[in-house]
Amino acid sequence: MKGEPLVQLDLFSDPPLTREELRSDQKSLQALYDALAERYRLPPARVELSSRRATGGVIQYGPPHVIRVSAHMSAADRRQTLLHETAHAICHDRWGVDEGHSSRFWEIARELGVTRKSAPETDRLATIRARNARYTYRCLGCAEE
Secondary structure, eight states: OTTOOOOOOOSOOSOOOOHHHHHHHHHHHHHHHHHHHHHHTOOOEEEEEESSOSSSEEEEOOSSEEEEEETTSOHHHHHHHHHHHHHHHHHHHHHOGGGTTOHHHHHHHHHHTOOOSSOOOOHHHHHHHHHHOOOOOOOTTTOOO
């Protein structure tokens, strides 16, 4: 690595979603949250697709809650992320802000249909992380990197 020139990789190599695609998908995610909010008697939330987030999502507790989901993920990952953040909204409503990723949270997340335990990562972000890696860690027990 020493002496090699640094190469800037663009984080988002694919063309962004069009304004219409963003609106349509955001509307569908909003409708999903609204249906779940009615079912679980949750306060309202505003769902936003963000072209500024590289991966995953976040909930900002309100009122109203604001759920931001990365527009750079696949439609399936955007849906999974919304379900994950909705599980946070349910936990916040029932047990308060400190519930985090507790066992109760994961029980509710699974009930909602969340199948992953880690945040989805775009292929491009994984490539950039790998290219920028400075260290490799190897397990002494199994020799996995």
